[in-house]
Amino acid sequence: MTYCVGMLLDAGMIFASDSRTNAGVDNIARFSKMKVYHQDGDRTIVVMSAGNLSVTQNALSILELRERNALVPTLFNAISMFDIATILGESLRDVRRRDGPAFAAGNIDASASFIVGGQIQGERPRLFLVYSEGNFIEATGDTPYFQIGEIKYGKPILDRVVKRHTPLVDAAKCTLVSFDSTMRSNLSVGMPIDLLMYETDSYAIKLQKRIEDNDEYFQMIHNTWGDGLREVFRRLPDPTWV
Numbered sequence: 422m423t424y425c426v427g428m429l430l431d432a433g434m435i436f437a438s439d440s441r442t443n444a445g446v447d448n449i450a451r452f453s454k455m456k457v458y459h460q461d462g463d464r465t466i467v468v469m470s471a472g473n474l475s476v477t478q479n480a481l482s483i484l485e486l487r488e489r490n491a492l493v494p495t496l497f498n499a500i501s502m503f504d505i506a507t508i509l510g511e512s513l514r515d516v517r518r519r520d521g522p523a524f525a526a527g528n529i530d531a532s533a534s535f536i537v538g539g540q541i542q543g544e545r546p547r548l549f550l551v552y553s554e555g556n557f558i559e560a561t562g563d564t565p566y567f568q569i570g571e572i573k574y575g576k577p578i579l580d581r582v583v584k585r586h587t588p589l590v591d592a593a594k595c596t597l598v599s600f601d602s603t604m605r606s607n608l609s610v611g612m613p614i615d616l617l618m619y620e621t622d623s624y625a626i627k628l629q630k631r632i633e634d635n636d637e638y639f640q641m642i643h644n645t646w647g648d649g650l651r652e653v654f655r656r657l658p659d660p661t662w663v
Contacts, residue, residue: 459626465539467619470569476533479520510551
């Protein structure tokens with residue numbers, strides 16, 4: 422399994438993904454779930470994936486192979502992020518049409534999903550969640566972030582903290598707390614974490630970092646957040662009706 426978060430804020434965008442895949446407790450490996458397509462001054466596009474690794478890798482390969490055909494929208498000539506989400510959904514459907522019967526015959530879960538976001542010159546930053554069937558929805562001011570994979574453990578902190586006006590640094594910090602909470606409760610999500618920050622209208626990557634197990638800042642987040650929760654819990658008054 423995996424865990425990925427994408428945020429669309431007034432100040433910019435946050436993308437984060439873990440790097441653990443597993444096919445049973447004795448078959449764990451590391452694969453980056455984040456792909457970045459960047460052209461200085463023109464576009465920054467980030468794609469994150471969850472679900473069947475074979476399906477997501479093949480869908481991204483089909484998406485990238487479109488660059489050989491100048492007659493169709495591609496990652497580097499599409500005029501909108503809506504077009505990017507559309508062709509990513511089409512690539513996902515192509516893989517499922519091709520391999521679906523074989524997956525079904527082997528009783529293999531072929532579900533997969535993507536978060537894709539970024540900014541193309543001439544339009545505002547946009548963020549999409551692409552479902553396993555290839556259809557998608559777009560983030561709005563009321564829903565400024567998407568999650569895929571093991572979403573339930575990290576969602577409460579995001580719901581409490583992240584709003585459209587949240588500064589990028591605060592959003593990144595909150596994202597790391599959500600990852601720490603998720604990894605605390607689910608062994609299928611694990612380090613390292615790939616983190617990317619993008620500032621609105623910059624058409625440049627503000628920060629791209631791989632956070633490893635021994636990262637001092639993440640360890641501080643882990644320890645401080647845990648200690649803080651326990652301290653707040655101790656300060657809660659006992660129920661008056663007990």
